[in-house]
Amino acid sequence: MPKRLFDLIFAGFALVVLAPVLVVVAIWVRWDSPGTVFFRQTRVGRDGRLFRIYKFRTMHAHAEKAGPAITIGADTRITRSGxxxxxxxxxxxPQFINVLRGDMSVVGPRPEVPNYVAMYPESVRERILSVRPGITDLASIEFRDESSLLGHSSDPEQTYVEQILPVKLRYATEYAQSHTLWGDLKIIARTVSILWINRPS
Incomplete structure (x- = not known):
């Protein structure tokens, strides 16, 4: 099955099944703090095309003006629901919406903001951007507690750029070179398994 067809079927099914959850979460986000339900941010997609990624808002309104682009530890900008x-x-x-729009895939390298993509080495940038970015990938699994890791750093921005980003680029390059539908299914299964094991009690 072609990857794009799989993405459309999977994302469409997920949005239908999860619709009640999405509605409840949207109401909660809006009730918990003033502001929009969704957080939108410019990311770099396939072939360097810019798009707006969708997430449920987890920070207070205009939080991007009150701190760094990356989230660090127990960030005071994060809301209770967030x-x-x-x-x-x-x-x-909500990124399943991005998948239906063609901005993203279910599985693929996580999309970065333009200033981090500008730091990609020339030797790997074109290859990484040759595939659609995804909702999950191996780097997302490994760095699922990225915020906590950065919270222990004296210079989170430097730690991200020098220690975390290179590992993400390695995973992204490997994925772009040899991704398969079977590999995608295994990554989805690992993601669901980890989220289930680490679900709040």
Whole structure:
């Protein structure tokens, strides 16, 4: 089955099945703090095309003006609902909309903001951007507690650029070179398994 067809079927099915959850979460986000339900941010997609990624808002309105682009530890900008949404990764579910729009795939390298993509080495940038970015990948699984890791750093931005980003680029390059539908299914299964095991009690 072609990857794009799989994405359409999977994302469409997920949005239908999860519709009640999405509605409840949207109401909760709106009730918990003033602001929009969705957080939208410019990311770099396939072939360097810019798009707006969708997430449930997990921070107070205009939080991007009150701190760094990356989230660090117990960030005071995070709302009460946002803390749970981030921990369970439910804030990422609206990205199935991005999949239907063709901006993203279910599985693929996580899309970065333009200033981080500008740091990609020339030797790997074109290859990584040759595939659609995804909702999950091996790097997402390995760095699922990225915010907590950065919270222990004296210079989170430097730690991200020098330690975390190179590992993400290695995973992204490997995926772009040899991704298969069977490999995607295994990554989806690992993601669901980890989220289930680490679900809040």
């Amino acid at each position: 803390s749970w949404l981030r921990r369970t990764k439910v804030d990422e579910l």
